[in-house]
Amino acid sequence: MITVEHLTKCYGDFMAVKDLSFEIEEGHVYGFLGPNGAGKSTTMNIMTGCLSATEGHVRIDGHDIFEEPKKAKKLIGYLPEQPPLYLNETPLEYLRFVGQAKGLKGAELEAQIREVMELTRIEDMRNRSIAALSKGYRQRVGIAQALLGRPKVIILDEPTVGLDPIQIIEIRDLIRQLGQDHTVIFSSHILSEVQTICDQIMMIAQGQLVAFDQPENLEKRLLSPNEITLVSDARPDQAAEILAQVEHLTQVDVSGEESGITTLHLKTDAQDIHTVSRAIFFAFARADQALLEMSLKKASLEDIFLELTEQSPAEETAGEQEVDAL
Amino acid sequence: MSAVFKHELRSYFHSLTAYVFGAFLLAFMGLGAMLYNIQAAYSNFEYVLNFGSLVLVVIVPILTMRVLAEERKQKTDQLLYSLPITAVEIILGKYLALLVLFLIPMGVISLYPLIFSQFGDVYLPTSYGSILAFFIMGSALIALGMFISSLTDNQGLAAGIGIAIILFNYYSVSLSEQVSSTAIGSVIATLVLILALGAVIRYLTKNENLAFWCCIALIALVMVLFYVDSSAFEGLLPQLMTTLSLFDRFTTIVNGVFDMTAIVYYLSIIVFFLFLSVQSLEKRRYN
Numbered sequence: 141m142i143t144v145e146h147l148t149k150c151y152g153d154f155m156a157v158k159d160l161s162f163e164i165e166e167g168h169v170y171g172f173l174g175p176n177g178a179g180k181s182t183t184m185n186i187m188t189g190c191l192s193a194t195e196g197h198v199r200i201d202g203h204d205i206f207e208e209p210k211k212a213k214k215l216i217g218y219l220p221e222q223p224p225l226y227l228n229e230t231p232l233e234y235l236r237f238v239g240q241a242k243g244l245k246g247a248e249l250e251a252q253i254r255e256v257m258e259l260t261r262i263e264d265m266r267n268r269s270i271a272a273l274s275k276g277y278r279q280r281v282g283i284a285q286a287l288l289g290r291p292k293v294i295i296l297d298e299p300t301v302g303l304d305p306i307q308i309i310e311i312r313d314l315i316r317q318l319g320q321d322h323t324v325i326f327s328s329h330i331l332s333e334v335q336t337i338c339d340q341i342m343m344i345a346q347g348q349l350v351a352f353d354q355p356e357n358l359e360k361r362l363l364s365p366n367e368i369t370l371v372s373d374a375r376p377d378q379a380a381e382i383l384a385q386v387e388h389l390t391q392v393d394v395s396g397e398e399s400g401i402t403t404l405h406l407k408t409d410a411q412d413i414h415t416v417s418r419a420i421f422f423a424f425a426r427a428d429q430a431l432l433e434m435s436l437k438k439a440s441l442e443d444i445f446l447e448l449t450e451q452s453p454a455e456e457t458a459g460e461q462e463v464d465a466l
Numbered sequence: 467m468s469a470v471f472k473h474e475l476r477s478y479f480h481s482l483t484a485y486v487f488g489a490f491l492l493a494f495m496g497l498g499a500m501l502y503n504i505q506a507a508y509s510n511f512e513y514v515l516n517f518g519s520l521v522l523v524v525i526v527p528i529l530t531m532r533v534l535a536e537e538r539k540q541k542t543d544q545l546l547y548s549l550p551i552t553a554v555e556i557i558l559g560k561y562l563a564l565l566v567l568f569l570i571p572m573g574v575i576s577l578y579p580l581i582f583s584q585f586g587d588v589y590l591p592t593s594y595g596s597i598l599a600f601f602i603m604g605s606a607l608i609a610l611g612m613f614i615s616s617l618t619d620n621q622g623l624a625a626g627i628g629i630a631i632i633l634f635n636y637y638s639v640s641l642s643e644q645v646s647s648t649a650i651g652s653v654i655a656t657l658v659l660i661l662a663l664g665a666v667i668r669y670l671t672k673n674e675n676l677a678f679w680c681c682i683a684l685i686a687l688v689m690v691l692f693y694v695d696s697s698a699f700e701g702l703l704p705q706l707m708t709t710l711s712l713f714d715r716f717t718t719i720v721n722g723v724f725d726m727t728a729i730v731y732y733l734s735i736i737v738f739f740l741f742l743s744v745q746s747l748e749k750r751r752y753n
Contacts, residue, residue, distance in 0.1 A: 190547040192752045213550040224545035228480055240469035241549045285545070 141166045141323055142187065142293060147196035149182050149347075156182045158347040160196070166292065169319035171334030172327035173445070174344035180327040181221055183344070184297050187325075188218040200293065214242065217291040221298050223282030227271040231262055231281045234270060235288060242289035256284040260314065276307035283314065294318055296326040300333060312337055331445055343448055350448040358444055366413045370404040371433035372424065379404055382427045386419045401432065470551065470559025474533075478567055487529045488571040494521040495575050503578075509586050511579040512596035512720040519600065519713055522607055523636050527628025529567065530611030531621045533560050534747070538619035543750065553747045557612075557740055564608050572601050592722050599719040599728065603712055606732040607632060609739035616746040617669070639714045642704035649699035653692055656702070660684045670749055 142164035149157040157179040164170060174180050185191035187198050189205045189212065198205045203212040226234055235256065239249045257263045260280040265273055270281060279299060286294055299315065300308045315337055318324050328334050334341055335355050343351040351358060372379055376394045379402055383392050388410035396403040410416045413436055424431045478484040498514035537543040546556055579593035610631070615624040634641075645651070660681055668677035692699060708714055712735070715728035 185544075188548045190544050190751065209552070210550045213548060216548070218548040220541065220544040220548070222541045222544075224540070224542040226477065226542055227540065228477065233476070237469060237473040238545070238549065240472065241551050243550065 141201060142325075143197070143199045144183075144187065145197045145199075147183065147186060147198065148194045149179075149186060149191070150194045156347055157186070157193075160344070160347065160349055162342060162349055162352055164293070164323065164325065166323050168323060168340050169315065169338045170323070170325040170340045170342060171338035172325055172342050172344065173329065173331065173334050174327070175329055178344045179347040180344060181297055182347075184218070184295055184325075184327060185220070188216055188295055189213055190218070190220070214289065215292050217286030217289070217294045219279075219282045219286045219294075219296045219299060221301070223278050224285075225270050225278055225281060227269070229270055230267050231257070231270060231273075231284070232266040234281065235284060238285045239288045244289060252288055252290070256287040259287065259317070260284040274307075276303050276310070279303065279307070279311060280314070283311075283318075287318075291322070293323045293325065296324070298327050298329075300328065300330070308333075343445065345448065351444070366408055366410075367437040368406040368408065368413070368417060368420070369433070369435045369437065370402075370406065370420070370431065372402050372404065372429060372431055373400065374402060374424070374427070374429040375400075376402050376404075378427070378429065382423050382429065383420070385423050386416065388416050388419075467551070467555040467559045467562075470546075470556055471563050474560050474563035475566060478563065483529060483532070484567050484570075487525050487567060490521060490525045491518070491571045492574060494518050495571075495578075499578055499582075503582055509582065509588050511582060511588060511593040512722075514578075515596045515600045516717060516720045519603070519716060520636065522604055523632045524629060526604065526607045526632065527611050527614070527625045530564065530608055530615050530628065531625035532615065533564065533612050534616040534743070535619050535621045535624045538750075539621075543747075547751060553744045557743045557747060561609065561612060561740060561743075564612065565605055568601065568604055568608065572597065572604075595724045596720055599716060599724070599732075602729060602732045603716050606712060606735040606739075609736045609743075613739040613743045613746065616743045635711055636713050638707040638711045642707035645703050645707070647701040647704050649692070649696045649702075652699040652702035653688060655706075656688050656699075657685060660688070670746065 144163070145161050147157055147160040148155065160179075160183060172180055172184070182191065186193045187200075187205065189209050192206070198212075200212040200215045203215070205212045226237075229237075232253070235253045236249065239253060244252060257266060260283050262277060262280050262284060265277055265281075270278060273281065283294075283296065283299065286296070296315070300311050303311060312333065315324060315326060319337070326337075339354060341351065341353060341355055341358060342349060370379075374382065376397055379394075380392060383389060383404075383406070388408050389406055390409050391405075391407035393405040394402060395405045406420075408416045417434060417436060420434065421431060495514060495518045498517040499511070502508045502513045502517065503511065534543075537546065576594070576597050579588050579590055579597075582588050583590065611624075611628045614628045614631070615621075618624050618627075645655070663684070664677045664681035667680055668674060671677070712732065715725060715731060718725045719728060
C-alpha cells in the first residue's frame with residue numbers, strides 16, 4: 141500500500157530522518173511512536189507530499205508522491221499536527237471546500253459530507269464558526285476533512301494531543317472505528333495509546349526506525365532480560381548466599397530490609413524465566429528459608445521503548461533539536 | 467482550481483476585505499469624477515482614472531496581504547499541500563478570485579462614462595480604453611502584491627512592503643529626474659540592485675553559494691561592460707526607473723495613445739509574479 145524507501149531529510153546540517161524504509165500493508169492500524177523530535181511529523185509530512193525529501197521515495201499504491209502527486213494524494217487523507225482549519229468558516233463550508241478540492245461534486249459531495257460528519261459526530265456543530273469550537277471538535281473537523289474522498293489511507297499526526305481525557309477516549313474510539321475499513325497510520329508519543337489501538341507499531345528514534353512489529357511480539361522480543369522481585373524472611377547476607385547457588389542471575393540488589401523481611405531485586409539473562417524462578421524456589425527451600433513473595437516483571441512497552449531508543453546507534457549525533465514542529 | 471477560487475471568493479465576502487476594497491476604490495473614483503467631470507467640467511473620464519490610480523497604491527496591498535500570508539500563519543497551507551491540487555492551481559485560483567473582486571467595482575465604474583455621455587460629449591473609446599488599461603495595470607499590481615504575501619506569514623509586513631514598493635513605483639518617474647544620470651552613479655545603482663537580487667535568491671533558495679556566485683558573475687559582467695563602454699551607463703538609472711514604472715505607461719494611455727507595449731508589459735509582469743508566487747509556494751516544501 142505505502143512503500144517508503146531510504147527516506148532521508150536534512151534541515152541544513154541536521155538530519156531529521158535518516159535512511160528510513162518500511163512498508164505499510166492494507167487494513168491495519170499502524171502506530172507511529174517516538175519521542176518529540178524523533179522525526180515523526182517530518183516523515184508524515186513527506187509521506188503526504190507536504191514536504192520534500194532530501195533523498196528516497198514514497199510510493200502510495202505504486203504512485204510516487206513526488207512524481208504523480210495528484211494520484212498519490214487522492215489515496216491519502218491527512219490530519220497534520222495542528223488541524224489546518226479556516227477559523228472564520230463553519231465546518232460545513234470548510235468540508236465543502238476540501239471535498240471540492242478533492243474532486244467531489246454535487247450530490248456525491250453532499251452525501252460524503254453528511255457521512256463524515258455523522259462518523260465524526262460533528263453534525264450539531266455544522267453551522268457554527270470553527271473559531272467557536274472546542275479543541276476536541278476542531279480535531280474532529282480535521283479528521284472529517286481527512287476522510288472526504290474516501291481515501292484508502294488515513295494519516296493522523298498526534299490526533300490526541302492537547303485533548304481532555306474524555307475527548308481522548310472518543311478520538312481513540314473513532315480511530316478504532318476508522319481502522320475497520322481504512323488503513324490508519326497515527327503518530328503518538330503515548331505508548332499505552334498505541335498499545336491499545338494498533339495492530340502494528342513502528343518506533344522511531346532520532347530519525348531511524350528502531351522497531352516494527354506487533355505489540356505482543358515486541359513485548360515478547362524484549363521480555364528475556366527480565367527482572368524478579370523477591371521478598372523473603374532471610375537476612376540480606378543469607379539471601380545472597382542462597383542466591384549464589386542459582387545460575388543465570390546477572391544482578392542481585394537488596395532494595396529494602398524491614399523488621400526481618402528482605403526485599404531483593406534480581407536480574408537474569410536466562411532464556412526462560414521460569415527455570416530461574418524454579419531454581420530460586422528450591423534454593424530457598426533447601427536452605428529452609430521462607431519465600432514470602434516472588435514476582436516476575438514483564439517488560440512494559442515503556443521499557444521496550446526506553447531500551448530501544450537508548451540502544452539506537454544514532455547517539456553520536458549530539459544535535460537533538462526540535463524539528464518536529466514543522 | 468475552481469475549488470480554491472470559490473473558496474477564496476467566499477472567504478473575501480465573509481470578511482470585510484472585499485467591501486473595504488470596493489468601497490475605497492469607488493469612493494476615490496467618485497471623488498475624482500466629482501472634481502474633474504462635474505466641477506471642472508472636463509468631458510474626459512480618463513483623467514479620473516489617472517487620479518484614481520493613486521488609491522491603488524494603498525488598497526491593492528491591503529487586498530492582497532492575507533492571500534498567502536494568512537494560510538501560512540494558520541498552517542492551512544499544509545492542507546493545501548496535502549490536497550490533490552497543484553501549486554499552479556492554488557495560485558491561479560487565488561489570483562482569479564482577486565481579479566473578480568477587482569472587477570466588481572470596475573464594473574460600476576465603467577457605467578460612469580455612459581452616464582456622463584448623456585450630458586455632454588464624452589469620447590468613449592479613450593474612456594473605455596483607459597478603463598481596460600486601468601484594470602490590467604491593477605491586475606499586475608495584484609500579482610505583485612500576491613507574491614509579496616507569499617514571502618511572509620505576517621500580513622502587516624506584506625501590506626507595508628507592498629505599499630512601499632508600489633509607492634516607489636508610482637513616484638519613480640519623478641524621482642528619476644532627481645537621481646544621478648552619470649555613468650558611475652548608474653553603476654553603483656546597478657551594483658545595489660544586484661546585491662538586492664542576491665538577497666532574494668538567498669532567501670528563496672536558502673542556498674548561499676548560489677546567491678554568492680550569481681552576484682559575483684553579475685558584478686563581473688557589469689564591471690566588464692563598464693570598462694568596455696562606460697558611456698552606455700550614462701543615464702541608465704533614470705531610464706531604468708522610467709521603464710519599470712507601471713503608472714508612467716498608464717499616463718500614455720490616458721493621453722489618448724493606446725500603447726500595446728504597455729499592455730504587453732503589464733501582462734508580462736502578471737505572468738512573472740504569478741510564476742514567482744508558485745515558486746515561493748513550492749519552495750516552502752523544500753526548506
